[in-house]
Amino acid sequence: xxxxxxxxxxxxxxxxxxxxxxxxxxxxxxxxxxxxxxxxxxxxxxxxxxxxxxxxxxxxxxxxxxxxxxxxxxxxxxxxxxxxxxxxxxxxxxxxxxxxxxxxxxxxxxxxxxxxxxxxxxxxxxxxxxxxxxxxxxxxxxxxxxxxxxxxxxxxxxxxxxxxxxxxxxxxxxxxxxxxxxxxxxx
Amino acid sequence: xxxxxxxxxxxxxxxxxxxxxxxxxxxxxxxxxxxxxxxxxxxxxxxxxxxxxxxxxxxxxxxxxxxxxxxxxxxxxxxxxxxxxxxxxxxxxxxxxxxxxxxxxxxxxxxxxxxxxxxxxxxxxxxxxxxxxxxxxxxxxxxxxxxxxxxxxxxxxxxxxxxxxxxxxxxxxxxxxxxxxxxxxxxxxxxxxxxxxxxxxxxxxxxxxxxxxxxxxxxxxxxxxxxxxxxxxxxxxxxxxxxxxxxxxxxxxxxxxxxxxxxxxxxxxxxxxxxxxxxxxxxxxxxxxxxxxxxxxxxxxxxxxxxxxxxxxxxxxxxxxxxxxxxxxxxxxxxxxxxxxxxxxxxxxxxxxxxxxxxxxxxxxxxxxxxxxxxxxxxxxxxxxxxxxxxxxxxxxxxxxxxxxxxxxxxxxxxxxxxxxxxxxxxxxxxxxxxxxxxxxxxxxxxxxxxxxxxxxxxxxxxxxxxxxxxxxxxxxxxxxxxxxxxxxxxxxxxxxxxxxxxxxxxxxxxxxxxxxxxxxxxxxxxxxxxxxxxxxxxxxxxxxxxxxxxxxxxxxxxxxxxxxxxxxxxxxxxxxxxxxxxxxxxxxxxxxxxxxxxxxxxxxxxxxxxxxxxxxxxxxxxxxxxxxxxxxxxxxxxxxxxxxxxxxxxxxxxxxxxxxxxxxxxxxxxxxxxxxxxxxxxxxxxxxxxxxxxxxxxxxxxxxxxxxxxxxxxxxxxxxxxxxxxxxxxxxxxxxx
Ligand SMILES: Nc1ncnc2c1ncn2[C@@H]1O[C@H](COP(=O)(O)OP(=O)(O)OP(=O)(O)O)[C@@H](O)[C@H]1O
Ligand SMILES: [Mg+2]
Numbered sequence: 001x002x003x004x005x006x007x008x009x010x011x012x013x014x015x016x017x018x019x020x021x022x023x024x025x026x027x028x029x030x031x032x033x034x035x036x037x038x039x040x041x042x043x044x045x046x047x048x049x050x051x052x053x054x055x056x057x058x059x060x061x062x063x064x065x066x067x068x069x070x071x072x073x074x075x076x077x078x079x080x081x082x083x084x085x086x087x088x089x090x091x092x093x094x095x096x097x098x099x100x101x102x103x104x105x106x107x108x109x110x111x112x113x114x115x116x117x118x119x120x121x122x123x124x125x126x127x128x129x130x131x132x133x134x135x136x137x138x139x140x141x142x143x144x145x146x147x148x149x150x151x152x153x154x155x156x157x158x159x160x161x162x163x164x165x166x167x168x169x170x171x172x173x174x175x176x177x178x179x180x181x182x183x184x185x186x187x
Numbered sequence: 188x189x190x191x192x193x194x195x196x197x198x199x200x201x202x203x204x205x206x207x208x209x210x211x212x213x214x215x216x217x218x219x220x221x222x223x224x225x226x227x228x229x230x231x232x233x234x235x236x237x238x239x240x241x242x243x244x245x246x247x248x249x250x251x252x253x254x255x256x257x258x259x260x261x262x263x264x265x266x267x268x269x270x271x272x273x274x275x276x277x278x279x280x281x282x283x284x285x286x287x288x289x290x291x292x293x294x295x296x297x298x299x300x301x302x303x304x305x306x307x308x309x310x311x312x313x314x315x316x317x318x319x320x321x322x323x324x325x326x327x328x329x330x331x332x333x334x335x336x337x338x339x340x341x342x343x344x345x346x347x348x349x350x351x352x353x354x355x356x357x358x359x360x361x362x363x364x365x366x367x368x369x370x371x372x373x374x375x376x377x378x379x380x381x382x383x384x385x386x387x388x389x390x391x392x393x394x395x396x397x398x399x400x401x402x403x404x405x406x407x408x409x410x411x412x413x414x415x416x417x418x419x420x421x422x423x424x425x426x427x428x429x430x431x432x433x434x435x436x437x438x439x440x441x442x443x444x445x446x447x448x449x450x451x452x453x454x455x456x457x458x459x460x461x462x463x464x465x466x467x468x469x470x471x472x473x474x475x476x477x478x479x480x481x482x483x484x485x486x487x488x489x490x491x492x493x494x495x496x497x498x499x500x501x502x503x504x505x506x507x508x509x510x511x512x513x514x515x516x517x518x519x520x521x522x523x524x525x526x527x528x529x530x531x532x533x534x535x536x537x538x539x540x541x542x543x544x545x546x547x548x549x550x551x552x553x554x555x556x557x558x559x560x561x562x563x564x565x566x567x568x569x570x571x572x573x574x575x576x577x578x579x580x581x582x583x584x585x586x587x588x589x590x591x592x593x594x595x596x597x598x599x600x601x602x603x604x605x606x607x608x609x610x611x612x613x614x615x616x617x618x619x620x621x622x623x624x625x626x627x628x629x630x631x632x633x634x635x636x637x638x639x640x641x642x643x644x645x646x647x648x649x650x651x652x653x654x655x656x657x658x659x660x661x662x663x664x665x666x667x668x669x670x671x672x673x674x675x676x677x678x679x680x681x682x683x684x685x686x687x688x689x690x691x692x693x694x695x696x697x698x699x700x701x702x703x704x705x706x707x708x709x710x711x712x713x714x715x716x717x718x719x720x721x722x723x724x725x726x727x728x729x730x731x732x733x734x735x736x737x738x739x740x741x742x743x744x745x746x747x748x749x750x751x752x753x754x755x756x757x758x759x760x761x762x763x764x765x766x767x768x769x770x771x772x773x774x775x776x777x778x779x780x781x782x783x784x785x786x787x788x789x790x791x792x793x794x795x796x797x798x799x800x801x802x803x804x805x806x807x808x809x810x811x812x813x814x815x816x817x818x819x820x821x822x823x824x825x826x827x828x829x830x831x832x833x834x835x836x837x838x839x840x841x842x843x844x845x846x847x848x849x850x851x852x853x854x855x856x857x858x859x860x861x862x863x864x865x866x867x868x869x870x871x872x873x874x875x876x877x878x879x880x881x882x883x884x885x886x887x888x889x890x891x892x893x894x895x896x897x898x899x900x901x902x903x904x905x906x907x908x909x910x911x912x913x914x915x916x917x918x919x920x921x922x923x924x925x
Contacts, residue, residue, distance in 0.1 A: 030275035031220075058276045066263065080891060107221045107281065110265035123652075134223050146537075163285040166264035185530055 015040075017085035019076055021093050024085075026059075026100060033104055035059045035076065037084060056084065061105050067152040070109070071102060111158065111166035112138060117179040129159070131167065140165060145186045157187070189311060190215060190289070198231045201243055209233040211306060214293050216282035218265055230268060230279050232297060237270070239279055249277070257301065259294035259694045261287075266694065268294055288313070291694030299736075341654050345474070348438060355431035356482070362424040363487040369420065371494055372413050374628035380406050382621030428479045436475040443467050443660055451667035452731040466660050470653035477650040485643060488636035495633045502626065509604045510630050517597050517634075518641045524594050525642060531583035538579045542572035598634055605630055667733050673750035678757045678838040679742050680707035680869035682728060686737035689727060697723050698892050701737070705885070710862070710870045712880030714913065715889035721873045722763055724889070725841050728871065729758055741839075759837030761845035763873075765824040772801055773808040775827055779835040787834060794860045795830035796853055797823070821848035829857065833864065840865065842872040846879060858882060877917055886910065 017039060024037040034057050041051035056078050064073035064086070074087040087093075090101045116132035130139045140161035142148050148160040155174075159167040172180060172187060194213035199205055213231040218224070219241075228241040237254065239247040249272050256271040266287045268279040282290055292310035300306045349356060384403045443466055447455065455463070499507035549556055549565050556565050605627060612618040682705040690696040697720045705711050713721050726732055727739060730746050739746050746754060759779070767775050776792060777783045783791075788808070792798040800823055804810045812819060812827075819827070825848050832840060840861075846854040854876075861870070862882045874880050886903055888896035888910045896908050903910035 030272075031269075031278035032276045060260075063263075103221060108262040108265070110218065110223075110262060110281075110283070112223055136225065163283070163287070164264075165284045185533060 017083075019085040019087050021097070026093075026097055028100060029057065032058050033061075033100065035084065039085070054084075059084065061087075061101065061108065063105065063109065066109065067156070067158075071105065074101070074105065111168040114159070114167050114169045116176065117182045120182045126162070129161075133167070138167075140167070149186050151187065154187070157183075191308075191311065194229045194231065197229070197243075198238065198240070201240065202238065202245070205231075205233060205238075209235060211300070212293055212297070212308075214268075214286070214290055216268070216280040216286060216290070218281040218283055220278065220281060228280060237279070247277075247279075255301070257294045257297040259291045261694055266290055288693045294694070295696075295736075341651065341658060344658065345654060348442075349431075349435055351438075352431040352435055355427050356478075359424050359427040359431070359483050360486055362420055362427070363483040364490060366417060366420045366424065367487045367490040367494065369413060369417050370491060370632070371498070371629075373410060374625045374632075376406055376410050376413065377628065378621035378625035380410070380621070381624055382619045424483065428483065432475045432478040435478060436471045439474065439657065440467055440471045443471065443657055446661050446663065449668070450663060451733070452726070454663060463660075466656060470657050473650055473653040474657070477646065481643065481646055481650070484639065488639045488643075492633060492636035492640070495629050495636075499626075499629055499633070502622075506605070506608055506626070509608060510633070513597075513600055513604075514634075514637055517600065518637055520597055521594060521638060521641045524590055525645070527590075528583070528587060529645070531579070531586055535576065535579040535583050538572070538576035542569065542576050545569050545572050598638065602627065602630055667730060667751070669750050670748055672748075673753075674744065674748055675753040676742060676744055676749045676757075678754075680709075680838050681705065681740075681742045682839070682869060682871075683740040683743075684737070685740070687727065687734050687739060688736040689723065689732065689734050691723075691732075696735075696892060698727075698889075700893055703887060703894055703897065705869055705871070707869055708865075708867055710865050710872065710882055710884050712883035712886045713871060713873045713889065714875075714877065714880070714886060714910065715895075717875070719889045720892055721889060722843055725760070725843060725871055725873065728839070728841065729760065730754060757838040758841060759832035759835040759839070760841040761825070761828045761832045761843065763843040763847075765821075765828040767812050767819070767824055767827060769812070771806075771809050771811055772827060775812065776808075776830045776834055778831055783834055788830075791830040791834035792827075794833055794857075794864070795826045796849075796857045796860075797826035797830050800826070822850075822853070825849065826857075838868055840868055840870045842870065842874075844873055844875065847875065851878070854879060877914055888913075 019035075019037060023039070024035060027034045027036070034055070036053070036055050038053045039051040058079055060077040060079075060081070062075040062077060063070060064075055071090040072088060074090060076084045076087060078084055087101070090098050090105075092098075093101065112133040114131045114133050115135075118130040118132060118137070119128075120130075121128045127142045127145050128139065129142065130137065132138075140163075142159065143162045150158040150160065152158065155171045157169045157172060159169070161167070169175065169183070172183060175183070191210075191213055194215060195207050195210045198210065198213060199207050211232045211234065213229055215227075215229045217226060217228070219226050226241050227243075228239065228246075231238045231240070232251070234251065236251055237249045238245060249270070253273045254270045255274075258267075258269040258271070258276075260267040260269060262281070265281055265283055267281050268290050270277050270279055289310075292313075296306050296308075296310070346353075380403075384399070384406065447463055447467070496507065496511065499510065545565075545568055549569065556562060609618060609623045609626060613620065613623055684701045684703045687701040688696055688699040690698075701724070713724065715721055727734055728746075730739075730751060733747065741749065741754070768778065773788060776788050776797075780787075789798065792801060792808075801807055801810070825845060829842075829845055832842075832845075842861075846857055849857070858879065858881075865882075872880060872883065880886065881900070884899065886896075886898060886900060887894060888903070888908070890896075890909055896903055896906065896910055898906070904914065
């Protein structure tokens, strides 16, 4: 190719479509969000023209870094799971829209926060957990504690039960002593 | 009663307007529409309306005729049932992952019902499975409730498996009995020796008679004899148990292994290779060790304990009490100590396996590490892990060093009481030295079984864990199984997909409504974007998975009616990920046809364009290709895999990107060879490089999980659809690179 040798940054070659308050209007329609967006003109994979003003009657939001940035780098997808664009930070939108987006995300990502661990019993390779979350007692079981306890950081962990429900412990060290003792073995 | 029936009657109770006959389906959900918490809700779909109830309150209802679409959506940690009602997206409910499979299946059937008016309840067999005792759902893929299964049930089954070896086991238990009795003899002999022959009162001269000497020698010889007897019993017992244990392990292993082989790919891929390896090796080993060391040991120790306790009480019950009273405390302390120890060692073990994982990662990815210059960072990572491991080890060892002497002290505590008590008696003249020695020996003996038995429950528990895991696999349903009257079909090569839908994961259909026909002798090219489901389609033809819906027929016969061995023996595949077994090149080519002659192997290799590069190697066909054939290049591996498939001489040949790693020249040669070969067999070929498919008699374009276009190259080009776009894009690319 006859391009001159010059240093190119990744961002010169690939452009990420960002969805911002300037080019997009999110609306609540029915129980979900719709999107009206003005995308930069371009050529798609099959050679068709893309971009321009588009309307999606139902969009999906997906976190790029669910553990680190729950409200940043949000991918906006259409019904075929094709990405329309990315929201770099939900808070760049006006409050009413930001809170709508947050609510949509919170509804999709469900992981009760564990405040207290009442008991952990192991039997035949399964462990049975009783925990308090949000003032409510929950019990679940887990198949392989080694693989189903995910450590995002040394203190921040997610538990996956055998149905693949998720539970979150935001800070293991902030748990009461007894609770911590019960989970310590698995950390 | 199934969930549907239960909810239907609940609905009819709350809502008098609904008749049970009108209810199509009802399903439960457990999450509020937003936020956290638990609700007891259900959705009921009747012929007229769709109702949503939360805690028996009607929260929404829709006119069924206004619903044009049902949608199942995966959240993260929850799922949604949705519908399109009068053009608007409506959320029917949100539920936890525990309801996922049920709701996904129901939404799929409701979609079917909208499309063609049918509704099948077949899914209830899979989704409506709960433990009848506790109501918990079975763990995925299992039909055993880990919570409720009684250990005794498993023991009985182990006993069944042990049937051929029962004689061995009984014999060794008998030997344990004998040996525990023999163990009780030496203290007795010692006492005789001390009291009758080694006098402390110095009255030897009177006693040096012939009878004295004979007696003395007899006692000494008896001690020797008992000792020898003990060893001999030990050896025989060991041999018997090793025999029984090993044979049983082998039997169990092959049971587990056979089962794993029978399981479908989908069941197997739910578990990791490491997990399956554990089942076959570690868990069976655990059982073997238990049989070898613990079953007989248990009887032995109990017997010794009872016998010695009996002897002690018989001699002097007060003394026996003094010794036995602290025993429970000592046993408890011992248990606590070991529990604590176990936790610590477990921690150390976790740390150890973590640092091992890092090491394993670094070594297997050494090229990546080096080529990115990350040695230093990896070293730090490993250092960090080993430091943690070291800390855990120090904590554990320190604890052990501190408390284990204390435990020994506690264990010996009874002996201190004894010393005081006995000393008093000897001074008082009511006990001889020999009696004292006998007594103290028994006391020492009695603590052995106590210690042993206090750790027995843990070993038993651990073994049962292994046993349960083993049976978890053995009991697993074979989902892709042969029917009893499965036919052996002589395949001609006609393939037909009728309305086939399939997803690896419920609620996520990879393929839907696939309809296509392939005539015998067709060379069919399958094209489409990466991830569209091309490999999935051929997996279905091989019946590595069963379709969720619809039928695949070969020569007009549903492939579920064809025996799997007959089906697969007539299909040859070159998979996208070429896998070479560790062995020689020859072994790898001849894999699917061990009876092949050398000439055939040579011919296949030649046809696959592999012969020339194989002959460049010093050991030619005997070259050993280790671990996945990493010493070969990608293209070389592919050609070996092609040779393997060709040698197999299949009626249906499947090529999944089989020539993708080859240069165009080599590819063309192979293609031409294949072209000749494929004249009387059906070939399904997947390729991204469209030129690969220029010989295809028919092209199938997959898009969005379904067949978008079918036709010859020319037809599709004229149509100017997706295929046209793909060709144009590739032409443009090759023009650019020229
Ligand atoms: N064993 C599996 N379990 C779960 N999902 C799978 C599995 N295998 C494939 N998938 C998913 O199914 C979809 C189709 O995969 P498939 O391998 O059939 O694609 P493909 O068309 O062969 O793509 P490629 O051209 O890249 O080989 C993908 O989204 C993939 O992630
Ligand atoms: Mg593929």
